[in-house]
Amino acid sequence: MVTDAQSDVNELRSNGQTMRRGQCVARRGSEVVSQVSRCTMNTLLVLAAVLLATPARGQDLSGAKTLSVVPQTEAQLKELIKLFDAGQYDFWREPRDMGMSVDIMATASQVQELTAALERSGLKPQVKVDDVAQMVMRQNSGVYSRGARSLDWEDYHDSYTINRWMAQLASDHPDLCTLETVGKSYEGRPMNLLTVGKGGADKPGIFIDGGIHAREWISPATVTFLVNQLVTNSSAHDDLLSSVNFYFMPVINPDGYDYSFTDDRLWRKTRSEPASPGGCSGADANRNWDFHWMEAGTSNDSCVDNYGGSAPFSEVEMQVVRDQLTRLRNTTKVYLTFHSYGQKWMYPWGYTAALPEDWQDLDRLARDAVGALKAVHGTRYQVGSSTRTIYAASGGSDDWAKGVAGIKYCYTVELRDLGTHYFTLPPSLIIPSGQETFAALKVIANFVKKTYSD
Numbered sequence: 001m002v003t004d005a006q007s008d009v010n011e012l013r014s015n016g017q018t019m020r021r022g023q024c025v026a027r028r029g030s031e032v033v034s035q036v037s038r039c040t041m042n043t044l045l046v047l048a049a050v051l052l053a054t055p056a057r058g059q060d061l062s063g064a065k066t067l068s069v070v071p072q073t074e075a076q077l078k079e080l081i082k083l084f085d086a087g088q089y090d091f092w093r094e095p096r097d098m099g100m101s102v103d104i105m106a107t108a109s110q111v112q113e114l115t116a117a118l119e120r121s122g123l124k125p126q127v128k129v130d131d132v133a134q135m136v137m138r139q140n141s142g143v144y145s146r147g148a149r150s151l152d153w154e155d156y157h158d159s160y161t162i163n164r165w166m167a168q169l170a171s172d173h174p175d176l177c178t179l180e181t182v183g184k185s186y187e188g189r190p191m192n193l194l195t196v197g198k199g200g201a202d203k204p205g206i207f208i209d210g211g212i213h214a215r216e217w218i219s220p221a222t223v224t225f226l227v228n229q230l231v232t233n234s235s236a237h238d239d240l241l242s243s244v245n246f247y248f249m250p251v252i253n254p255d256g257y258d259y260s261f262t263d264d265r266l267w268r269k270t271r272s273e274p275a276s277p278g279g280c281s282g283a284d285a286n287r288n289w290d291f292h293w294m295e296a297g298t299s300n301d302s303c304v305d306n307y308g309g310s311a312p313f314s315e316v317e318m319q320v321v322r323d324q325l326t327r328l329r330n331t332t333k334v335y336l337t338f339h340s341y342g343q344k345w346m347y348p349w350g351y352t353a354a355l356p357e358d359w360q361d362l363d364r365l366a367r368d369a370v371g372a373l374k375a376v377h378g379t380r381y382q383v384g385s386s387t388r389t390i391y392a393a394s395g396g397s398d399d400w401a402k403g404v405a406g407i408k409y410c411y412t413v414e415l416r417d418l419g420t421h422y423f424t425l426p427p428s429l430i431i432p433s434g435q436e437t438f439a440a441l442k443v444i445a446n447f448v449k450k451t452y453s454d
């Protein structure tokens, strides 16, 4: 069944342009060219040529470097957390525990200062990415597609392509799929929920989302891979599909996600307008949930990457996901939210180092899942609570799903890799990532079937 999933897509896309009905809008960095009235083909072609020649822009990355450190003492970890909380630098991998790598990007003017600050704490910073601009450029000049004809997993795709693919899939497999447009993003992009299953609405469910952080492209790519495996190879999973419902929302921050294709490859937040004058756009969608909101690992400075928003659920996209989780909470047993990078399968709490009462249940299932994952390509994932020692981050979706919606098995998964390619994981690794993650999902789905359906 296809509901009005695509009816709201009044956009034609071509090479990163957004053309709304009756209007031409081309984005090029912060510069917006807008012509209300006629859109002639010539204009489109000229704009396409300009955009093709212009790499995605945003912050100035020339001379930017990424430094890595491994805190060895609690004092060093505390210093890193202080630095993280100050919000001056873009932490690609946040400080979590002693012995665990932290990756920090510094712009050209910050490199010296950051190096000195780290060395003062006795840390030994290593330059891991010598030229961030070059790294980003490499991926942007690759063959990833905007507005491609169809979805594949040899490339990364924008939200429009993903939505169109989901609509086609639902229309091709009406016995298995239900696609609903359940909301709209701040900038008006449709937010779709795809339900896959044939056992009826009262069967136990697994809710899976991706793309909450814009720049983590492997997340939507992996989630759509999981969808595709289940649906196009359904005869192999007949048993599961009769007993379990899978709820998919592959791109829950579509404005930020598309912005990371067109303007700023390293964008993390949503794209909402600043709540107060002089502020910056967007909030960290994974600090915006109303459960111990703004308590730890988050900032009230809108210009910082982990800005928790002007209020809990200030971001409309998170309201949309919240409403679906609420609607489905009685049957949903597992919540999976995909991020990158770091290869971690984490469970609550994020806001405190205390563990949930039933953490051993969550731990056991996670270990079974990563065991199956590893058997596919040998990729190792670490299992544990989101808060290992003294670093906490509150307002995350997994904490809310467990603490408020009451879903028992909630996991935040940091997908590949361990800091070789950072957020710019080569497209050739999408399929391996999808294959191994699907093995983990099968373990979880079989567990749900056995525990709640048989």
Ligand SMILES: [Zn+2]
Pocket (backbone or CB within 6 Å): 213, 216, 339, 340
């Ligand atoms: Zn993330």
